[in-house]
Amino acid sequence: MTELATPQYKPVQETGEIFDLTRFGEYLQFTVVAPGIAEAYRPGQFVAVAVGGADTSMLLRRSFALYGVKPGGDYAGTIQFVIAAKGKGTRWLFDRRPGDSLDLVGPLGVPFPVPRNGTPAVLVGGGYGTAPLLPMAELLIAADSEVEMIIGAATADRLFGQLPAKRLLGKITVTTDDGSAGQRGWVTDPLPSAIERLGAEIVYACGPMGMLRAVGEVAKAHAIPAQVAVEESMACGIGVCMTCVLPVRGSDGVSRFVRSCVEGPVFDAGRIRWADVGSVPADLFGADGN
Amino acid sequence: MRTTQPTVDLRTSLASVQLANPVLTASGCAAAGKELGQFFDVADLGGIVTKSIMMRPRSGRATPRMAETPSGMLNSIGLQGPGIDSFIANDLKWLKDNGARTVVSIAGHNTDEFVNLAKRLYNQPIDLLEVNISCPNVESRGQVFACDPLAASRVISAVRRAANPNVPIFAKLTPDVTDIAAIARSVADAGADGISLINTLLGMVIDLDTLRPALGGITGGLSGPAIRPVAVRCVWQVHQAVPHLPLLGMGGIKTGRDALEFILAGACAVSVGTAVFHDPTAPMRIIGELRDELALRGFASLTDAVGFAHKSAAEQDGYFAGLARADAAAIAGER
Ligand SMILES: Cc1cc2nc3c(=O)[nH]c(=O)nc-3n(C[C@H](O)[C@H](O)[C@H](O)COP(=O)(O)OP(=O)(O)OC[C@H]3O[C@@H](n4cnc5c(N)ncnc54)[C@H](O)[C@@H]3O)c2cc1C
Ligand SMILES: Cc1cc2nc3c(=O)[nH]c(=O)nc-3n(C[C@H](O)[C@H](O)[C@H](O)COP(=O)(O)O)c2cc1C
Ligand code: FES
Numbered sequence: 001m002t003e004l005a006t007p008q009y010k011p012v013q014e015t016g017e018i019f020d021l022t023r024f025g026e027y028l029q030f031t032v033v034a035p036g037i038a039e040a041y042r043p044g045q046f047v048a049v050a051v052g053g054a055d056t057s058m059l060l061r062r063s064f065a066l067y068g069v070k071p072g073g074d075y076a077g078t079i080q081f082v083i084a085a086k087g088k089g090t091r092w093l094f095d096r097r098p099g100d101s102l103d104l105v106g107p108l109g110v111p112f113p114v115p116r117n118g119t120p121a122v123l124v125g126g127g128y129g130t131a132p133l134l135p136m137a138e139l140l141i142a143a144d145s146e147v148e149m150i151i152g153a154a155t156a157d158r159l160f161g162q163l164p165a166k167r168l169l170g171k172i173t174v175t176t177d178d179g180s181a182g183q184r185g186w187v188t189d190p191l192p193s194a195i196e197r198l199g200a201e202i203v204y205a206c207g208p209m210g211m212l213r214a215v216g217e218v219a220k221a222h223a224i225p226a227q228v229a230v231e232e233s234m235a236c237g238i239g240v241c242m243t244c245v246l247p248v249r250g251s252d253g254v255s256r257f258v259r260s261c262v263e264g265p266v267f268d269a270g271r272i273r274w275a276d277v278g279s280v281p282a283d284l285f286g287a288d289g290n
Numbered sequence: 291m292r293t294t295q296p297t298v299d300l301r302t303s304l305a306s307v308q309l310a311n312p313v314l315t316a317s318g319c320a321a322a323g324k325e326l327g328q329f330f331d332v333a334d335l336g337g338i339v340t341k342s343i344m345m346r347p348r349s350g351r352a353t354p355r356m357a358e359t360p361s362g363m364l365n366s367i368g369l370q371g372p373g374i375d376s377f378i379a380n381d382l383k384w385l386k387d388n389g390a391r392t393v394v395s396i397a398g399h400n401t402d403e404f405v406n407l408a409k410r411l412y413n414q415p416i417d418l419l420e421v422n423i424s425c426p427n428v429e430s431r432g433q434v435f436a437c438d439p440l441a442a443s444r445v446i447s448a449v450r451r452a453a454n455p456n457v458p459i460f461a462k463l464t465p466d467v468t469d470i471a472a473i474a475r476s477v478a479d480a481g482a483d484g485i486s487l488i489n490t491l492l493g494m495v496i497d498l499d500t501l502r503p504a505l506g507g508i509t510g511g512l513s514g515p516a517i518r519p520v521a522v523r524c525v526w527q528v529h530q531a532v533p534h535l536p537l538l539g540m541g542g543i544k545t546g547r548d549a550l551e552f553i554l555a556g557a558c559a560v561s562v563g564t565a566v567f568h569d570p571t572a573p574m575r576i577i578g579e580l581r582d583e584l585a586l587r588g589f590a591s592l593t594d595a596v597g598f599a600h601k602s603a604a605e606q607d608g609y610f611a612g613l614a615r616a617d618a619a620a621i622a623g624e625r
Contacts, residue, residue: 010328011328011329013329013569013570013571050568057360057361057515058358059514059564059565060356060358060363060567060568061567061568103569105570233353233354233355233356235356235363235567236567238325238326238570239321239325240319240321240326240566240567241319241356241365241367241567242341242367242370243355243356243365243367244353244355245355245370256349257349257370277353278352278354278506279352279506280351285349286347286370286371286372286373287349288346289344289346289347289349
């Protein structure tokens, strides 16, 4: 029933020691020793972390986009991810200390597609959604692409990645809803001019669903694709439970509920039926199977 | 209690199907095995129980489809699946190619659909049919056949007549009934070769931010360790009601100790469901843990432990005394 292939890279489960924890505004950045995951990782993939310890009542793993990896060399490979304290599980993660261990499964999901060398690209990150875009920016730059980056958040302390992005790109555009940093407004406000200035042929984005939808619309208006990494509620992260589905139009024109953990989290924004997320549209494959 | 027991024979059977060990996946928690195959060899499990399959492709219900609850979760997937033809062509073929013992779970809107599924699978390479008459994630609760002894027995006897006689059929029951033993007797009378217990319990979560039900489908099925005592009770009661029938026990199994409870209550084998989401290798880990737990208690084989909690203290002592005598005789023989 699925038209996209199963993941290219085999995920592994490993127990990794927390090597470093760094606070950035509202976020906590984890660096964890996980050589197996580091080895197979491609930008856009994520990791599923067990929370609460061995006897926890929290059964479901929490997913986090990978902010990058340092492959093994003299020491074992590490992975980075960035989290916001939201509910019980992420609050537990906020209480971890270097030296503690985490049970991880990854790398999971389909990575961002990589265009041919030299393709100009705009990257748009919302909140912690900037994290997975930074390694993608690095990859694009290494492939001689011109890259612009727009990062935004509701408020200044919810911005992530300003400094590393500036270090990587020299100049970036920052927006906040309340104007507490950068220009006031949404990330989609400066997007059209960035696309035009650069002659961008592709947009990459990660952030809240509403933002991804809006980015997709701007890209469509410029007749270029937007590759977006979505965040859908996931129980397993490995493709066995069917909780994480989105209505996505396939290349054959047929819309299906596809698993965002293994067929995503990266999708072509133009294929996601944004208006139908959270419902079962009548023309969906299998909708009349009742 | 004896303290040393080096090896335990883990072989078991579900009706006529021989299994190398008693740990299977649970329907809906392992898809059709392929994804778990990335983490371990699916042929090493007692078996893979596939997601319940229906005649036609089915989209399932709207998202959000899950909510975490204390030691459990609610799901309202609504039997999303590709339909039987795609299932046979892709999933069943993969399981066969990879040497997995395969239990195919089937679900239908009415008796005819169950019968047609059994016919489609008649000549397919399957080891066992699990007949899901208990899914709570359908629009109308009136369709849960396993809530009504008559409806349950009608489906089971029709499937038994339509299915390949060499393939045992297990009826999967819901705990959401007043008297599960009565339902078990009715499906046994209708020709079920065994019984799977339990499916999820109907539950609900309200989101305190939106002040509305958390699930797109409003209600959902509760699974995970939170339901384990209910599941063990059901296995116990059904074993008492139909002691000759093999039972496949499930509901909140996360460790070998959990699995042992089901075995002692009367299950011949167990399925691991929600725990797979927490730990993809859980079914494999549980095999080893169960072996250790049996050895620790002095059991010579898994089958000796099946239903052991129903025995009187004197009968239990008799079992261990018998083993000790056999050991002593063996040692004497060696001398
Ligand atoms: C592919 C992917 C990448 C993600 N990347 C990041 C990241 O880089 N940084 C970050 O801070 N967060 C990220 N998230 C969101 C993060 O997984 C949730 O915020 C987190 O699971 C919430 O857990 P909790 O224990 O705080 O909340 P709880 O409400 O206790 O969680 C209960 C359950 O709901 C799920 N859930 C709750 N909120 C979300 C959500 N927004 N998205 C998905 N599942 C949710 C949880 O995973 C858990 O299973 C990502 C989610 C996905 C699916
Ligand atoms: C996400 C999910 C999907 C399920 N889908 C099915 C299904 O398709 N057919 C079925 O018979 N049971 C289904 N079940 C029920 C399980 O097979 C099992 O009976 C139940 O979850 C109890 O076991 P557990 O606590 O180990 O998960 C599903 C359970 C979950 C959590
Ligand atoms: S989270 Fe389980 S299938 Fe995607």
